[in-house]
Amino acid sequence: MAFRRPFPGGAHPDPQKRTLDAATLRLDPPAAARLLVPMAMHLGAPARPLVAKGARVLVGQPIGAADRPMSAWVHSPVSGTVTAIRRILQSSGAFADAVEIASDGLGEVDPSVRPPDVVDRASFVAAIAASGLVGLGGASFPTHIKLSPPPDKAPDCLVINAAECEPYITSDYRACLEEPDAIADGILQVLRYMDIPRAVIGIEDNKPRAAAALANALKAAAAREADSACRAAAEAAEIRILPTLYPQGAEKMLVHACTGRTIPTGGLPHDVRVMVLNVSTVGFISHYLATGMPLVRRRLTLDGDLAVGPGNYDVPVGLMIADLLALTGGTRGEPEKILMGGPMMGVALDRPDTPVIKANNAILVLSGAVAALPAETACIRCARCVQACPMRLLPTAIDAAARLEDADLLEPTNPLDCIECGCCSYVCPAKRHLVQSIRLGKTILRTAQARKKAEDGRRRAAKEVRP
C-alpha cells in the first residue's frame, strides 16, 4: 500500500459511498415514455441529426452523425418514433439539437447492430468511432480521438482509471465487481490493437474487492490470450493501489501516481506517452466488440439524501432524470438540488426534465440541508486553498484578480492550469466560491488573450499595407 502523499494538496471529503453494495439494476423506460437524446454529449462538435420527426427508430440505430473530426456518433437507445428535433439549452450553457423519441417499449434492435470486423488498429479505431464511445468517467472525450494519438507520441503505457475518487459515486466500482472479465478483455483489446506493452490500473485503497476482482480477471484473460506480446503485457499489468485522496482520479494526478510522469501545462496524456481510459470505458469496448451494440446505455449511481431508491442502475442514454426518479420510487420531499455527477465536480441541473447523457456517472438528489451553500465571507488569507491545490496554484490570488476582472493581474496566477477539482472551495473557511471565480478568471483571461491576438494581427496587417 502506498501511504506517501501521491500529489500536493488534495482534500478528504466524506466518501458517503453507501451504494457500494447496490448491485446494478436494469431500468427500462415505460412504454410511451419520451427520451431526449442530445447531439452534444461529448467534447467537440455536436453530431448532426440523421432522423426527422415521425421517423421510426430502433435500438442502436445511428441518429446523429459525427461528420466533423472531433465529434461522436449518437444512436437511438430505444425503439420508437421520433417526435421532435428540439434545440435544448444544455447545462454547459450552450444550445444543441436533441432528438426526442417516444419509446414503444418493444426494445426492437436495429439490424445494423452486429459485431464489428476488427482485424487491425485502423479497423479497431473505426469500430470504436462507430460505437459512439466517449470517456465514461465524466470527461466525455471521444474515445476514437484518444485512440489516435500523433504518431510521434505513441503511448507506451495504458493507465486505467478506477480511482473513482468523487464522493457518493460507485458505478465504476460496481463495474469492476460485476463485469471484471469484460474490463480485463477490454484492456487486452486496447493493448493488442494499440500495440501498448504495459498497463497500470489505478484504484484507491478503499476498494480492495474491486482491485482483487480485476487482478483475478486479468490473470484469467492473460491465460486465455493466444498472442504472446499481448499475453506478456497482460501478465505484466499492474494494479496500483493508491491512497484515498481526492482528486486521485483526475487525469494529471492519476498519470503521475501510476507512471511517475507529469503531464505538462496545457498538455494531454499522450505528451508523456500515456493513454488514460476509464474502467467502464474499457468494459464497454469489450461488450461492443462482442455484440456491436453501440453506446446507448450506461451504468450510473443514483444517490443523495432525498433519493428513495439509491443504487446503481443500467439506464438508456436519453432517459429523463424525472423518469429515472419516478422509476426508482421518487424523492423524499422536494429536492433543492439535482446534480449530474459527483458533489465535487458535478453540474447542478436547472430542471429534472434533463436527459441522462453518455458520460453521466451519477445523479444526486439533495435536500437544502445538504446542498445549501453557506454565505461567502471575506478571505482571511489562511492559505488553506493553497495547501489544498493539487496543481500548486494560489486560488485566493486568482479569486482576487478575477473579481477585479483584471487580465494583467490574472495572467501570472495561471488560472488556465486549474482542473476545477473543487478542493480549494471545499476547504475554504470563509466559504468563498473559489472555483466559480477561477472559471470566471479563465474566461476573462482567454477573452483578453484572444483580443490581444486579434489586435496584434490587425497591427501587423496595417504595417504590411503601409510599408
Next chain:
Amino acid sequence: MNLVLSSSPHLRDNASTPRIMGDVLIALAPALLASALLFGLRPLAVAAVAVAFAVGSEYLFRRLVRRSNTIGDLSAAVTGLLLALNLPPTIPLWIAALGSVVAIVIVKQFFGGIGQNFVNPALAARVVLAISFPVAMTRWDRTPGLLSAFGIGEADVVTGPTLLEQMRQGAQGEVSLLSLFLGLDKGGCIGEISVAALLLGAAWLVFRKVIPLWTPLSYLAVVGLFTLAAGRDPLVHLMSGGLVIGAFFMATDYATVPLTWKGQLLFGLGCGLITSLIRLFGGMARACPSRSCS
C-alpha cells in the same frame, strides 16, 4: 420544482472563520490564565476591557459605514485579546480600551476589515500606545498573583527593568531556565510571561491545523543561532521578551504572512534576523513583540 443552481463543488467542509478564531482564543487562554496566577486579577480586567472595546468598536464602526456585521467571526475578539496580552499588567484600563479602538478602527477597518490589514492590528496598536504612553507601557511591576499566597512567584512589587533590559545593560544575573520557562519571577507583558502556557496554546493551534510551523520554527531557529553566535545563552533569549508569543501568535498572523510554505519559511527567517539584530545591537531590548519583528 425550484432547484438551486450553483457552481461546483457542492460540498464544503466544516472549517469556518469563527472556528479558526475560536481556536486562537482557546490557544491564548492558558497564557491569560498563567498571567492571572502570577499577576493577580488585573490582567483579566485588562483583557476583558480590551476585548469588549475591540468587539464594540468593530460593531459600531461597521454599523456606521453600513457594512455587514462581522463581530461573529470572532476576529475582533482575537485582536482585543492579543493586544491585552501585549500590555503590561498595570496598564490603565482606558489605555487598553484606546488601543483596541486604534487596532480595530484604524488598522483593521480603515483598510477593509478582516484579511485586508497590512499589519497586525494588535501589534500596530501596541506600537501606537508605546509611543503615546511610554511610561505606562514600560512599567513591569510584579503585582502579587493568585499563587503568591502559596509563596510562588512572589516578586518584589518594584518597578524594574525586564531581564533582557538588564542583559542589554551588561548585567550577568543568575537566571533559572525553569523559572523563565514557567514565568515565575520575571516581569513582562500579560501574555508573554509564561513560555509553558504559550507553548501549550501553540500546540493547540498546530493540533487544530490553524497555523503551519514554517514561520515560527524558522523564526526561533534564527534567533537561537544568532544569539549563540553572539556568545549569549540562546535558551534565555528564546524564553524571554515575548519571542514565543511573537513566533507562534504574531508572526503567523494570516493577513500578513505569505501564502506558500516557502514564503512562510523565508518570512520567519526575516523575522528572526531583525529580532536578533535589534536585541543584540538595537535600542530596544525586547524587539518582539513589535511590528519591527516583521
